[in-house]
Each structure stands twice: as C-alpha cells, then as structure tokens.
Amino acid sequence: MNLESAPQGVVAGSIPLFAGHPARELLPIDGLRRVMSAAWEGSDAARMLNYGDEQGNRQLIEFLAARLRRRERLDISRDNLMIIGGSTGGVGMLTQHLTVPGDVVLVDAPSYRDALHIFRDHQLELRAAPIDDEGIVIDELERILQQLAASGVAPRFYYVVPNFQNPTGITLSRERREAVIALSRAYGFAIIEDDVYSDIRFGGALPASFFALARGQNVFRLGSFSKTLAPGLRVGWLVAEARRIAGFVGSGMLRMGGGANPFSAAVVADYCGSGAWEAHVEWLRGQYQKRRDLALAALKASMPAGVTWTRPQGGYFIWLRLPSSVHADELEARAQEGNVYFASGKGFYIHPAAGAHHLRLSFSYVPLPDLQAGIDALGRLIAQLMA
C-alpha cells in the first residue's frame, strides 16, 4: 500500500502524520459545486465532456500565463504552458522524454520520495548532493559533476522541489539557484523544478524561480492545483520553452488522447476565472500557517533536547532529526503501537541508511487536536528511547 497517497488505508482512529494530503475542511467543496452547477447549466457541458486539445484547456492556460506574467513578470505566453494530469505525472512525463535507461540524474539528499521511485523505475542512475538550510550544497553538487565529467558522463537533469521542499520544508536560496543554473550551463543538464508548494507561503517573498532566473532556458517548471484546490481533480501544469511545449504536445509519447483531463480542467478553469481560486489560496495560507504554528509549538513543548527540526515558511512538512541514539525505525514501531504514523526518513534518500535518524511530519492533513496529540506522543516515545 502506498501510504503517502492512501491515508484511508490506515487503521481508523489513527493519527497519520505521514499524510501529505489537504485536510477535508481545506477542500473548497461548495465553491467547486457552484462552478460545476453553472457549467452544467451553460453551454460548456458538452465541450468539457468531449475530447480537448492536447495542450490542455485553453482558458486555464491563458489564466496561468497571465498570472505568471502579472505576479512574476515572466515574459511568457500560452505557448509556454501545457496542462498535465498532476505534477507527479509530469515528473514521469519529463523523465520519459528526457532520459533513457542508464542515464544519470541529480537529486537532493533527501528528496521527494515518489520522484526517486519514478527515476529508479526508469532505470536511471541517481546522484544526490546533501542539502542544508539553503538547499543543495553547491560544492557537493560540483564535486559530483566533476566526478561524472571525469568519467565522460553528462547528467540529464537536476530534479528539485525548490520551495518548501518535500520532505524538509527547506527553500533553496536565490544564490544557490543561480549557482545551479551556472553549473547546468557548464555541464549541460536541464533543471526540473517541481514547484507545487509555492502558493502555500506563510510570509516573506520567495526567490525567483529557476525558470525566471534562467529565462526559461532548459528549465521545466511544474505546478499543480493539488495543494491549493483539490488533489482529486488531477490538474497541474508545465511551464517550459515554447519549442519544448510544442514538442510535448505533438509527441505520441506524451499523448493522452485528447489532453489532460478536459472535464476537471474545465472546472478548474471556471473556478480560477471567477476569482475564487486566489481568494481560496489566501485563506488556505492562514489555515496552513495555523497548522504549522501549532506543530512547531507542540514540537518545542514536547521534544527532548537533542531533537532538532526545520521551521518551514510554507508548504506541508517539517523534518526532524533524532539524536544518534534513536533510530527512526524503532520510533516508528513504537509509534504505530499507539496508532501514530509518520514518514520515516529512509525513503527520501538514495541510500536509506542516511535517513536512519530522520522523519517527516505533515501538518496538512490531521485535525489540529490530533496534530498536537501525535507530536506529544512522539516526544514521549523519543524521550523513552533516549533513556
């Protein structure tokens, strides 16, 4: 069972702190219902139920392009965008298009687990550089690149969740982004930025995207409505150079036979077009911030000395480091006895042992009292294991 995507599979009454889902009350059910009712009454129903363009819903593409022009002053048009069936599907699509088995790709240590899974199943060779509070450590990345170059190997791309990373919540600094771009040009690799959390931002500005800093060159930027609207709609987008988008749209390899989810995408387009999405995102930020605040306060109150954790400024996740005397596996076994579940650190590393003393907590999904109770329970168990 894929726990990440199926919290309903967990024992009833449990506290699934692993679940990177939006909580039920954060889904705009009424707003989506209104939009959909209007669509059924209008003339659009037949169109949204039929095949669409391979590039995806045009109204939604125009909306997203205008939003990026307005908010980030990006020089892009609808030719730089396509609609996809969610960003994880987008990672698979890009991997399929950009690599052949045996190719090398670069990732963070730790990195998004499902992406590692996708890369492994494409029989890619993974190289990971560690991250610190500003994201990937450039010297380590460069050392890997030099080693590869010495063997005549050019990596195909660097995959990163640049903002409020899954699993750590860390945001890659602007300086590091620019350094990565310089390396990408020197060594000839592409950059896939999986930017699904940037709208869940609790304050401050984010660094410019790779796509903005590199003026689009050899950058593939993924976005999604899964975190800010509803995952079940399976609607995301890809921003890339126009020639790349045209290539994808015309490619049989990526062809979905009528575009990504015409029906869901039409609903999302109408929801966005009404202005409801921006208002919902604004509201969501406050809701997730409240959850983050509660989680951080609970950690501070309940964790014994020696446990450290990240303080994310957005997104869904907090990353804990346990003292070297406490193994995440052991903690996991104990926690499950008390019906508390978290994502053990191992799965986020190429070399699982690197995550033996780490764990990821999600503050996005469980009810607030459970968030408090779950973290309290973990604090007690860690203290017991340290004793």
Added chain:
Amino acid sequence: MNLESAPQGVVAGSIPLFAGHPARELLPIDGLRRVMSAAWEGSDAARMLNYGDEQGNRQLIEFLAARLRRRERLDISRDNLMIIGGSTGGVGMLTQHLTVPGDVVLVDAPSYRDALHIFRDHQLELRAAPIDDEGIVIDELERILQQLAASGVAPRFYYVVPNFQNPTGITLSRERREAVIALSRAYGFAIIEDDVYSDIRFGGALPASFFALARGQNVFRLGSFSKTLAPGLRVGWLVAEARRIAGFVGSGMLRMGGGANPFSAAVVADYCGSGAWEAHVEWLRGQYQKRRDLALAALKASMPAGVTWTRPQGGYFIWLRLPSSVHADELEARAQEGNVYFASGKGFYIHPAAGAHHLRLSFSYVPLPDLQAGIDALGRLIAQLMA
C-alpha cells in the same frame, strides 16, 4: 494541430468526418449532472476531491470486475483491474513498461494512428502484418515472426484494436485470435488488446477477448468510458494478470500520485452504480447504428463503381478504398475546398504509401444531415477525379 482530438479547431461550418468523437447529443449530460449533484450533497465530495488509491477508484474496479464476470464469465477479481486515465494513456503506460528503445512491436496494417505515434516516439521498431475482413492475416504475421526469430529478435508485444478496429471497423475473428495466442506463446510476445469499441455493437456476438481466450496469460486488455460515456472524463481501465496489476500499481514509472483521476472516476463509479451506464450504452447502440446505416446508405447511393468500403457491425469508423487512379491526397485537397474533412489513409500505416488510396470516415460525430452531405460530396469529387 491534432485534428483527431480537436474538431473545434476546424473551420466553422465544416464537415469533420475525421472526428472520432461522440456527437454532442450522445453525451449523457443530464445523467452525469444528476450523479454529480448527488455526490456533492453526500459525504463523498471530500473523498473524491482528495488523493485516491494508486489502483484507482475501488467502487468502479468492483463494478467492472463484476460486469466482466457476469457478461464474459471471466474468472477475475478486483486484483485484475486498475483504473487508468483513458486507454490511449494506457497504451503509453504499457509501452513504457514493456519496452526499451529499439525493441520490436507488431501491429496491424492499417492500425490506430495514435498508437503508432506512441510506439515511434518510444523509438520502437514497428512490424506490420496486413489485415483482411477477419483481421490480421496469420500467415503474414508468422512470416514476420520467423524473419525476426532468424535474426534473434523477439518482439515485445502485438498491439491490436480487436473489435470494430480503428480505422477499418473490422473485427478480428475468434479463429485468428486463437492463432495469435498460439504464436504469442511460441514466440514469447505479449498481446495488448485496446478494446474501446466493443460496447458499441450493432448486433451479433463478438468473439471472446484475447484475455478470455488466453486465460489472461500475457494479455493486457484496455477499456474506456470515452466512447460509451464521455471522453472528457478521461477514465479507462486495464485488465491483466494480478501480478501485473500489482506491479503497475507499485511502480514509480506508472505512478500518478494518487491514482487515475479520483474525481472523474468517482463520478463514473456512481453513474455506473446507479444502472444508468448500461441503459445509456443500450441507447447509444441504437444511435450509432442509425448513424452507421445512414452512412452506408449514403455511400451506396453516392460512390462511383470502383470504390469499396467496410460494413462495420459496431464502433465509429468506415474504411474506404479508392480506385487506383484516385489518390487520397488529391481527394483530401479537393474536399477541403468544400469544407469536408476526412482522415487520409496514410497516417494509419507504418509505410504511408500503403494508405495512398484509403480513407477513414467517422460516423460518430457530425450531425446526420452533414454525414449525408459530406459523403455525397466525397462521392461527387471521387467521380470527378476518376473522370
């Protein structure tokens, strides 16, 4: 532009006889609206908007498994099924999973154009055997297999639309299916049966599926709600051996991050669960049969001697063969001047020249008077070109 999937891209007032879409009036808009309203009112809205299982909507899987057990006496359980985002996406998924660049796959001549496109973009080597009124010619297939074997090459799979094939409307006979299965065992290739038209059947029984005849062994059977409900929902299914389904569900390569279209799939599950789908399919059969009858009558009345065509017992398409003096390209250019569009035969063959005198007409999409007028116009133009 992808004409196949974007008839809205064609000049207003045109007659798009290429369009393999359901006509607007054949989409059950009211029924889907009722189901969706009920879902919004019930407790399911939050679940259908969140991440789902990687295998797909459980209710829909159970419904489809029960239907196959009941109608085809297949010995299958929910472990043999997964929900996918439409059958063309399923072809891509299977291709990705079963092949590496350079592998050989077997197809019909002619074959479904988008599938050829997918296989080419995966850098596969295509080998095609011709079809006659009973489908693939076994001797020709065997000759290809012997040639490949002599070079030490084992093809990975045979791809076929077994029922009411796209583009010809031809159904592969039971005898030939059994012969293909025998060859697949002798030469070690899998069978992908892309079975999206079997429910659009105008009379008579269909031969048992490859999946049934081979007892599932090494067969991948794709189905879809695109032809019998609404393409825009992007919901299809895959039937395969349980170990294969488990492999796909657990595979990062195919992972979509929460299952195929939880929202649309939940709507489809409710629609099917209410009994509405079976009733709709029954009604659709009559509607498409009326369209097929009109098209065949129009062809009989307007085509000059020397033009021949298939008489499909189901599906969407009729396949025309022009006299050797008339080129489909020339006809296409003339027809477009009169705003009549069809799918030229070339795109359905590995070697385009093989389709120089063929064309595909779809009777699924255009209004009935346009179907008549379009075929009449083609008849006149062909007569002119023959003169």
